[in-house]
Amino acid sequence: MRISEATTNDVPELARLQWLDTRHExxxxxxxxxxxxxxxxxxxxREDAHFAFVARLAGPxxxxxxxxxxxxxxxxPGAANRLSADIQSVFVLPEHRGRGIGSAVVDAAAQHATQLGAVRVTVHSGRRAVPVYERLGFASTRQLLQRPLD
Known part of the structure; x- marks a missing residue:
């Protein structure tokens, strides 16, 4: 498995994965x-604020x-360039799930954010994925709250 930062050449494949992930919504x-x-x-x-990380197996x-x-x-004061980061749009093709591939791309994205100076990395997860994020070091906190839409 190869994990890398996506480039503009990857947009058709990123679009395909996003399409597959949301086709039922x-x-x-x-x-x-x-x-x-x-x-x-x-x-x-948004190229300065949004980065995609991808996994490839044997081929392209x-x-x-x-x-x-x-x-x-x-x-x-003393911290003029503060950043937070949010993990978004995580998707693994169904036939490749359960093999650590999703964890690897999330970990790469989170590490990239911290290398760029993010002091916090968050994720809004579905229930089934919570244990995956917890294994990667994410934790629920009482201080991070969400206001539901009416």
Whole structure:
């Protein structure tokens, strides 16, 4: 397995994985190719704040992805460039799950964020994935709260 930071050349595969991950959530009026174009433009507009990490097995096909979004924080005296990070859009092709591939891309994304100076890395997880994140060192805290939408 090879874990690497994705490049713009990977956008069609990233779009395909995102498409597969969300195909049951919302009906889409556009094609996969149209979505890939939208994703390419979205990422180009946010390339300094959003990074994707991917896993490949033997060939060029991407079998898993994890994105990390960097969020600038309000400066404090002596700390003008503060960052937080959020892990997003983690997906592993179903036939490759349960082999540590998702953990590897999440770990790479989280490490990248901390290397760039993030003081906190968060993730909003589905229930089934909570144990995976806990094994990677994520923990629930009483201080991190979420306000539900009405």
């Amino acid at each position: 919302e009906p889409s009026q556009s094609s996969l190719d149209a979505f890939a174009s939208e994703l390419a433009q979205w990422w180009a507009d 096909e991407i079998v898993a992805m994890a994105w990390v979004a960097l969020v600038p924080r309000v400066p404090r």
